Amino acid sequence: MGPARGKMGGQHPSRGGLSPITLETDMNNLQPYLIESAHPQTYNFPRLKHLPVREQPVFRVSKDSDACSLAELLAVIIGGSNQIESAEQLLAQFGTIQKIAQAHVNEIARVPGISNLTALRLKAALALGRKLLQPEDERPTIHSPGDAAQILMPMLAHREQEFMVVMPLDTRNRMLDVIEIYHGSLNSSMVRVGELFKPALQRNAAAILIAHNHPSTDPTPSPEDVSVTRAIVQAGKLLDVSVLDHLVIGLSRWVSLKEKGLGFS
Structure with missing residues (x-):
């Protein structure tokens, strides 16, 4: 174990430039989505359970989603205690986010830890991303x-x-x-x-x-x-x-x- 981090509400400032009050408030708001690190690191427990809360995907996305990896973004959509493993297996199986977007819901749902409902959520999230690239409701001129x-x-x-x-x-x-x-x-x-x-x-x-x-x-x-x-x-x-x-x-x-x-x- 590394050196102990500063306690929330104590005298030491928290890492990342956040004040203790701000960090405590953020963690309280995100508490339903975070998992306490209650187990020693072994192969028997999902990795999420022994990650510090500030390193868990949901917390990282809440602070700066643009700085997150594809696996972290996918993990937040997938959810659950095995979200990290499922996200990594999803990327390992399909290779790229483009291939995931092309895949059928049933193909995505074959990845361990991803249900049909989760696969539908993934497809919906990727479809929203594509719509974001479309122009707003205006009448663009086609010059070429x-x-x-x-x-x-x-x-x-x-x-x-x-x-x-x-x-x-x-x-x-x-x-x-x-x-x-x-x-x-x-x-x-x-x-x-x-x-x-x-x-x-x-x-x-x-x-x-x-x-x-x-x-x-x-x-x-x-x-x-x-x-x-x-x-x-x-x-x-x-x-x-x-x-x-x-x-x-x-x-x-x-x-x-x-x-x-x-x-x-």
Whole structure:
């Protein structure tokens, strides 16, 4: 055991620049979530039980969540006496937070110490994080494929199935909405062009931008993607609605079919 820490309410200032009164108040507020260090350090007890309260994930997150590790942040969501071990096993099994976000609830719940309800909480927390990256309720102007990708990547990059969305635009290329049209395996025989243009016609849009994701995480356009794009562009000419672009979204990359000259010739 190291040297004794200063007692709360005593003469010695507490560590970390907190006054004794502030630290005592913080610990009282967090007491329902903290676990007393009541056991000697052995392999028989969860590590949380022999961590000083100021080193437990819930206390560290309460003081500065940005300074916490992924394991600590996950541990607070997981909760329970084995939260640290479960968080570390979760990261060991999936490797990255992106892979956890892609995983199905049932896959996450197979990790020891994580119930179905906890897995749902994890999925919800990660979904909230993605929504935080989305722009606020305003009408951004799409000047380039990158502008559209910045909006669409958080919506599509981590989906487990293939989704197609349409973004209607006004005459100044301002986004009017993003509407999900299809999900599943997309091909030219199932994509009904009229469904893609319906949101644009309902909103009197001047143009649309379409996008879909590749769950494989590789955004390289397939021949089917090019075929679908060609059919949509031709339909747009008949309806007098421009097709601004078709983006294919991967995990961390995207491809503009228009920039590649695929389906827009």
